[in-house]
Amino acid sequence: MSSKTVERVDHVVIRFAGDSGDGMQLTGDRFTAQSAAQGNDLATLPNYPAEIRAPQGTIAGVSSFQVQFADHDVNTPGDAPDVLVAMNPAALAASVSDLPRGAIVIADSDEFTPRNLTKAGYTGDPLDDGSLDSYQVYAFPMTSLTVEALSSFALTKKEAVRAKNMFALGVVSWLYSTPTEPTESFIRTKFGRKPEIMNANLAALEAGWSYGETAEIFAVSYEVAPAATPAGTYRNITGNMATAYGLLAGAHRTGLPLVLGSYPITPASDILHHLSELKRFGVKTLQVEDEIAGITTAIGASYGGAMGVTTTSGPGLALKTEAMGLAVMLELPLVIVNVQRGGPSTGLPTKTEQADLLQALYGRNGEAPIPVLAARSPNDCFDAAVEAIRIATTYRTPVLLLTDGYLANGSEPWRIPDLDSLPDMPVEFASGPNAVDADGKPVFRPYLRDPETLARPWAIPGVPGLAHRIGGLEKADVTGMVSYDPDNHDRMIRLRQAKVERIPVPDLEVDDPTGTAETLVIGWGSTYGPISTGAQEARRDGVEVAHAHLRHLNPLPANAGDVLRRYRRVLVPEMNLGQLTVLLRSRYLVDAVGFNRVRGLPFTSTEIAEAITKFAQEGTL
Amino acid sequence: MSSKTVERVDHVVIRFAGDSGDGMQLTGDRFTAQSAAQGNDLATLPNYPAEIRAPQGTIAGVSSFQVQFADHDVNTPGDAPDVLVAMNPAALAASVSDLPRGAIVIADSDEFTPRNLTKAGYTGDPLDDGSLDSYQVYAFPMTSLTVEALSSFALTKKEAVRAKNMFALGVVSWLYSTPTEPTESFIRTKFGRKPEIMNANLAALEAGWSYGETAEIFAVSYEVAPAATPAGTYRNITGNMATAYGLLAGAHRTGLPLVLGSYPITPASDILHHLSELKRFGVKTLQVEDEIAGITTAIGASYGGAMGVTTTSGPGLALKTEAMGLAVMLELPLVIVNVQRGGPSTGLPTKTEQADLLQALYGRNGEAPIPVLAARSPNDCFDAAVEAIRIATTYRTPVLLLTDGYLANGSEPWRIPDLDSLPDMPVEFASGPNAVDADGKPVFRPYLRDPETLARPWAIPGVPGLAHRIGGLEKADVTGMVSYDPDNHDRMIRLRQAKVERIPVPDLEVDDPTGTAETLVIGWGSTYGPISTGAQEARRDGVEVAHAHLRHLNPLPANAGDVLRRYRRVLVPEMNLGQLTVLLRSRYLVDAVGFNRVRGLPFTSTEIAEAITKFAQEGTL
Amino acid sequence: MSTTNLHLDPTGRRPGLFGVPTLPEGSPKLTKKDFTSTAEVRWCPGCGDYAILAAFQSFLPELGVPRDNIVCVSGIGCSSRLPYYLDTYGMHSIHGRATAIATGLATTRPDLSVWVVTGDGDALSIGGNHLIHAIRRNVNMTILLFNNRIYGLTKGQYSPTSEQGKITKSSPMGTVDLPFNPVSLALGAEATFVARTVDSDRALLTSILRQAAAHRGTALIEIYQNCPIFNNGAYELLKDRDESAARLLRLEHGKPVRSGSRGVVRDGDGGLRIVDLDELGPDAESRLVVHDAHAADPSLAFALSRLESPEMAGVPVGVFRSVSRPAYDDLVRDQIAVAVDAAGGPATRDDLAALLAGNDTWTVG
Amino acid sequence: MSTTNLHLDPTGRRPGLFGVPTLPEGSPKLTKKDFTSTAEVRWCPGCGDYAILAAFQSFLPELGVPRDNIVCVSGIGCSSRLPYYLDTYGMHSIHGRATAIATGLATTRPDLSVWVVTGDGDALSIGGNHLIHAIRRNVNMTILLFNNRIYGLTKGQYSPTSEQGKITKSSPMGTVDLPFNPVSLALGAEATFVARTVDSDRALLTSILRQAAAHRGTALIEIYQNCPIFNNGAYELLKDRDESAARLLRLEHGKPVRSGSRGVVRDGDGGLRIVDLDELGPDAESRLVVHDAHAADPSLAFALSRLESPEMAGVPVGVFRSVSRPAYDDLVRDQIAVAVDAAGGPATRDDLAALLAGNDTWTVG
Ligand SMILES: Cc1ncc(C[n+]2csc(CCOP(=O)(O)OP(=O)(O)O)c2C)c(N)n1
Ligand SMILES: Cc1ncc(C[n+]2csc(CCOP(=O)(O)OP(=O)(O)O)c2C)c(N)n1
Ligand code: SF4
Ligand code: SF4
Ligand SMILES: [Mg+2]
Numbered sequence A, B: 001m002s003s004k005t006v007e008r009v010d011h012v013v014i015r016f017a018g019d020s021g022d023g024m025q026l027t028g029d030r031f032t033a034q035s036a037a038q039g040n041d042l043a044t045l046p047n048y049p050a051e052i053r054a055p056q057g058t059i060a061g062v063s064s065f066q067v068q069f070a071d072h073d074v075n076t077p078g079d080a081p082d083v084l085v086a087m088n089p090a091a092l093a094a095s096v097s098d099l100p101r102g103a104i105v106i107a108d109s110d111e112f113t114p115r116n117l118t119k120a121g122y123t124g125d126p127l128d129d130g131s132l133d134s135y136q137v138y139a140f141p142m143t144s145l146t147v148e149a150l151s152s153f154a155l156t157k158k159e160a161v162r163a164k165n166m167f168a169l170g171v172v173s174w175l176y177s178t179p180t181e182p183t184e185s186f187i188r189t190k191f192g193r194k195p196e197i198m199n200a201n202l203a204a205l206e207a208g209w210s211y212g213e214t215a216e217i218f219a220v221s222y223e224v225a226p227a228a229t230p231a232g233t234y235r236n237i238t239g240n241m242a243t244a245y246g247l248l249a250g251a252h253r254t255g256l257p258l259v260l261g262s263y264p265i266t267p268a269s270d271i272l273h274h275l276s277e278l279k280r281f282g283v284k285t286l287q288v289e290d291e292i293a294g295i296t297t298a299i300g301a302s303y304g305g306a307m308g309v310t311t312t313s314g315p316g317l318a319l320k321t322e323a324m325g326l327a328v329m330l331e332l333p334l335v336i337v338n339v340q341r342g343g344p345s346t347g348l349p350t351k352t353e354q355a356d357l358l359q360a361l362y363g364r365n366g367e368a369p370i371p372v373l374a375a376r377s378p379n380d381c382f383d384a385a386v387e388a389i390r391i392a393t394t395y396r397t398p399v400l401l402l403t404d405g406y407l408a409n410g411s412e413p414w415r416i417p418d419l420d421s422l423p424d425m426p427v428e429f430a431s432g433p434n435a436v437d438a439d440g441k442p443v444f445r446p447y448l449r450d451p452e453t454l455a456r457p458w459a460i461p462g463v464p465g466l467a468h469r470i471g472g473l474e475k476a477d478v479t480g481m482v483s484y485d486p487d488n489h490d491r492m493i494r495l496r497q498a499k500v501e502r503i504p505v506p507d508l509e510v511d512d513p514t515g516t517a518e519t520l521v522i523g524w525g526s527t528y529g530p531i532s533t534g535a536q537e538a539r540r541d542g543v544e545v546a547h548a549h550l551r552h553l554n555p556l557p558a559n560a561g562d563v564l565r566r567y568r569r570v571l572v573p574e575m576n577l578g579q580l581t582v583l584l585r586s587r588y589l590v591d592a593v594g595f596n597r598v599r600g601l602p603f604t605s606t607e608i609a610e611a612i613t614k615f616a617q618e619g620t621l
Numbered sequence C, D: 001m002s003t004t005n006l007h008l009d010p011t012g013r014r015p016g017l018f019g020v021p022t023l024p025e026g027s028p029k030l031t032k033k034d035f036t037s038t039a040e041v042r043w044c045p046g047c048g049d050y051a052i053l054a055a056f057q058s059f060l061p062e063l064g065v066p067r068d069n070i071v072c073v074s075g076i077g078c079s080s081r082l083p084y085y086l087d088t089y090g091m092h093s094i095h096g097r098a099t100a101i102a103t104g105l106a107t108t109r110p111d112l113s114v115w116v117v118t119g120d121g122d123a124l125s126i127g128g129n130h131l132i133h134a135i136r137r138n139v140n141m142t143i144l145l146f147n148n149r150i151y152g153l154t155k156g157q158y159s160p161t162s163e164q165g166k167i168t169k170s171s172p173m174g175t176v177d178l179p180f181n182p183v184s185l186a187l188g189a190e191a192t193f194v195a196r197t198v199d200s201d202r203a204l205l206t207s208i209l210r211q212a213a214a215h216r217g218t219a220l221i222e223i224y225q226n227c228p229i230f231n232n233g234a235y236e237l238l239k240d241r242d243e244s245a246a247r248l249l250r251l252e253h254g255k256p257v258r259s260g261s262r263g264v265v266r267d268g269d270g271g272l273r274i275v276d277l278d279e280l281g282p283d284a285e286s287r288l289v290v291h292d293a294h295a296a297d298p299s300l301a302f303a304l305s306r307l308e309s310p311e312m313a314g315v316p317v318g319v320f321r322s323v324s325r326p327a328y329d330d331l332v333r334d335q336i337a338v339a340v341d342a343a344g345g346p347a348t349r350d351d352l353a354a355l356l357a358g359n360d361t362w363t364v365g
């Protein structure tokens, strides 16, 4: 035990950055688990190139993982890193402009070779030339230190070098006093069948920690106390995993088997991967030929009495729109998960964005209303997925759940829910006649609606006596026969609309600490973190601002209009050109003003705070 | 010449109705041509079942064609027929509720057999039982009269019976004094190679005319004087044909060859049919495997330097949305024609609707702005298609042209334009470097924009020295390289948006005869006829109302906000649940109120007039 | 005719209707009428679809399956209206997607007998991809492909099976696209069961339906169907009594391939050829190709499929190929069963709770 | 090597590059470098795509076509990034649609040499329909299908060519889908030119590219490509020097199909079989199947395509089929030429005016 000072800090933002091959996502992920395990609250932002392997050593090839951990509630991965771990010059070059003065830079000096410096666009060596003077730079030869530490193992040089990320993790773990046990047990599980590699990784981790402790280069080390989170058992979870688990748990509560029809697409594929691990739970995952088959196999599954789900991202959603119209006409339960990414077209596949809202609401031929909801944080994906299934099964309708690339890959601690706390949502299939015909004979009317929910019966094949035909042509009210009757069409259009509009959704809550704010900032989806944090920052600067966040985009909460009209000024930050703004303005005729950034990255809380401040004071941006 | 009275009337609405096999569309079409040839203004409404042949004799199997012809400007096919030609009981049953008191009913009594009456749902014979007492009923055995008239021809009975529609046309032509020459020459051309059939049809037509003249059953005959239309040469044209010709004429003015990639779909297929007849004009039509191939082959054609076009209807548009995003990213000219039909899903394929507006505006992943325009009448499809090509080529952008089933199949007289009167819109391909690089070397920058139009150069393969790569990933400004840079993405999103927003479109014109109306009725697309007529009717009833009609839905005319805000009340009739209403409210924050009917049929001018009157007086509907 | 039990699995190899319930012992036999819905049939007079519908309705009682366990999924087209006329569960879906919908349904419900009705446009144009993928996966469904070589419902444009040079509304100078041969395409896509028949040959269609029902996996039946309105007489040569005898090569497993006085022999270039038997001399019969529908290698079936053109000189009908390969949906269910077994039984509520918790938890408070 | 002139049409039959301009007489020969763009190549170290790119860039100068008349269209996938690395016109389009885009382009521009680069997912999964339709139409394009039997770009899910039982991120218990054999599928879709090669065999790839370029219509080249990251060693058996000699059956037109001590003979069931030559006795050579790439009937080519499985015991590489059939885009243009000729020349402004007027006009005023 060394006797160095340990300083308490309330939050830290660390960015691990290196070449795509350097294992930075894993490193960040492990650090996150460690910090979570010691009870910090946290939020993460993985960021990597669209190529599998962009050219080594270049800025385009940099992969990074940022995590903010704190002794209090945090909702964003932080705007500016307090610590940058730069495994090569390109990683430094890509991040340096994000660093605040005084930030710590930990660099692998082995990698600062002339060749790598040139690849990163440096003419000199930043570790030497004074250009980093405003930071605390700790450069040491991580690669060779790792290789040296592993010299006793039967490894090739390449294999030994590959463990340098664990060395880096060891150093940072020491620096922030985070326990390495979770990583150790992870390494044991992951490399259980390759003991040499397992031990080497453990040794590298250990070596990094010892290096921090003994090498006398760090003047102090830090400690972040656990956050005062509600009692419960926690785990760390990404949005995609939470979505997968939410779908499973939702299906469980309905009693229906879960069937996924899907086609891989970044950043949604992990939902497919997670669900395909759940065969034990009876989950069927059909990886099919394209997105159209994804949704139509799911429709086939729902028709058969399963909970049909399809998952995709932007371009895939575009391909599903025709079949979504069929699902509207069939009035069968279906959940479509769209993990939004940068668009238009192929756009920025690995980046985040929220520009599919209007597509979700309106992107179908004809009047084809679909409930739309959006998750606000990685772990909220779980609840939102359960809610999507609840709505789909209760109202017999396709439901669109929007998440995004940031939620999908970002992670945060999640209090593991008690299954009994989930809504109870048993499903009843039609089992017999539900009407009588003109002659008083009992008959089955597939489009006779529940007067309260307007849901039609769900009559699955195999039930004696209920055989009926459904399809994409307009249906006659009640009987479900094909009908070209003008008045019937108008009635059915309005019934389908009413069914969705009448879904009761929770009132919009407003966070308005003083109760006297005249400015409302309202958002939806993954901007919850930056907006709530930004609002707090603005309040700290003396700006009165209220914050409301929409989960239900269709239907909107009944009180939304009242809320909006209560404020003199309404600001709508969105990672698009103003899509919620369109919705709110048209619905409530309030002069909502958009604060729009479409950069493929989440907002920083600082930019939100600045926008709020300016808008609250000047009424414009 | 008989000496019966000929009465002048200013307009007449005739509906020809019969079984799907009775040739009513042809009959209506021919009568239209005759009336057009004598200089009447007119508008038509064909209406037929979605099945190729719905069961004979049933109401579901009725096919009808309605035409209004007049001695003045008319914009609708009329609300209620003055004359119904009913070739069988089902045709009568399907139409009788639309007839005003005193209307003329001409029926083929041969078809009023017990079997047919039952099929049509009659328990008695309406020709006998007094139920038609409020109409002027002329029932005579058209079938046997036709067979008799053709007894000298070497025809089977079936062949002879098939000519009864010409007999009916002859009768009606006599009754309204319309010249049969256009029909005669049509018959000669159509059956030129089957002289027996040709002569039989001519004879049946003649027999019908003579029957009217000699049979003493009609007390009077009528005459509708020519309308005072602007000087020029006219023809009758349907919306689909006008669209096809507009595309050809537009391409002609740009100097580009026209290439259509399409997949058949009702009611858009006729555009494909018309264009596939135009090989002589160098038009290439590729009927491909699906709608996605339709748009992507068109993109390939545009990339190669042709005017790429794709045509479809609702469900097909839904399938094209992903590729529309690609076209936005590529910034290449492309015209997408969407002939709207009843939705959602397969919906009502042969019926009209205008519920694809929001899909047109917003139905793509990411921010993917596309100019959208809508034709207002069958012949306006020509001008709108020319305009679509002008915008596509000038701004290097996909353009969406909306028509609908009513326009597509409806027809009206069209003053044949002088080709020189069409806008001049030559296209210049890039031919050499357009910039210099850092070293002063001339280089080609595929995304360097024209400062005025923001269009990028159109550099087609084959031009030496301009080789470059484009694609669906985000492009770097100016260079067009792939870029994941956050600021570049934001900039490009805004540039693409600005390019579309800055397209100059003509100001919105308002028809406000007194200049003092406080109520504005505003519409778009094919509702022009019923709304303008309805507004006139309302004015006749003393209601002051202004009418404006949008052709450009994106971008909207610069003065649209001013216009809307000038009126105390704004009414928006639409054949959907209020899609333009969403747009106007969100854009201009005016409390526009929708008047919505989604019946698969055009509005009647009467219902518009009533809505206007109520809304102008009470402020609500 | 087959006496296989279509439902039970005594041998370990699953028969066609494995898992689908049978009618209760002693319950009255179903008849064609039981399979006739009340909806009015809306095809044109003379349409070949009528004959197919009638044969199908008459055949269905043979399955011995309760009506309610039969589902008919279709796309869009004249042919795709068929589900409305069948008094079973049915879905008239969207254009081209019936096979994908049926894939989802079959995988979800082993107790259903799933039928797909589609047209040449629906299956081979817009739906081509789903078709070939269903076939390679071998999903339990029988596909009735009504091939009238035209788009009927949209009023007469050429389809992917229209002969080259065909004049239609969208090809006034004749088409330039070479048509697909659906049998060859299916064999290229790893089909386990492919057959062809003609609308008017009820006996053959019925026998093929029977064999298809006995087949586990995807069975594709191409049915030459006349569209009197837009493509009348497309198969006239095969319907004329004299002509058809000469032109139709009725495939029977284990029998030489022949038709009247002509037979099929191997050709020099690796394919097959139709020759007059006289030409072959005295041992003609023995030199004819013997049909082997169960051959592991699809090459013979493929070679037979090539005989159809040009101009229907010899058109093989019957079952080209019928081999056994595990069905996709069975395998999906088997994997789940294995996973459940391996874990010691179906997942419980606690298992779900454990899953949600994972291995890396911490507890607060 | 072929000495055909790829550009001119002395015989009436259009050669591969008919209509595409040649480099001006005497202009300097192009080299690989001329076809190398400045974009950084972004594939993983060791990816098979590098070798294919290099072979392709080295081959292109042979065409004698100005760089600017060459267009490379791709879909989405690792492989589909290739156009960025080629200094020609190029389009990296959307997933699965490259063949359809190329169809539009080829039909519009007879003066371009059109190449499509695609992957097993891009071409056979989402793009399967466009692929088979391009093939049946025989549109002028050469398709390089990089088959690594995996979805590379999306990080390792199984593809339609992954072997059954393959464990991937989306198939933790192994896949249950039977893979496509791309050569069989193409032949079933009426292909006129189909070939197969291996990324590492530059000579073979180059020779196939040469033959494909000489072909008029759609040429499909399946290239076995290694993905060291997500499916390493998929073709290891074919790359090992000893193993590959035994396993690769190099198809050459007019030559017996053999590999080392083994050869291909006809099998009883209509297909082909690989046997040891010793087994065949003294006249072994003469009993081997002789490859006929130009056979009008695709049955032999199809039978050869079936040899690939199981387990790559004998994998035919080279050109399976190369036959002449008019290309779709030529026919489209020909029809236009005929229509123009029939009308006495290209339509004039007056013809357009007359068209707009039609036959049924009236005049007011
Ligand atoms: C997405 C979409 N595109 C196009 C159509 C129009 N459409 C309906 S059926 C059909 C083709 C029908 O041909 P086929 O499948 O051969 O059936 P048939 O009518 O000949 O029985 C087409 C193009 C549609 N309904 N949906
Ligand atoms: C519409 C759409 N769906 C899904 C994707 C995601 N995606 C991109 S490439 C790809 C598969 C790539 O596999 P393959 O074609 O074999 O190419 P490889 O990367 O192996 O070279 C997928 C599923 C996409 N870009 N667009
Ligand atoms: S159009 Fe042809 S296929 Fe369709 S119903 Fe009529 S006859 Fe049958
Ligand atoms: S993931 Fe595989 S196919 Fe893609 S670049 Fe890397 S090695 Fe090549
Ligand atoms: Mg058909």
Ligand SMILES: [Mg+2]
Pocket: D077, D119, D120, D121, D146, D147, D148, D149, D150, D151, D152, D159
């Ligand atoms: Mg691949």
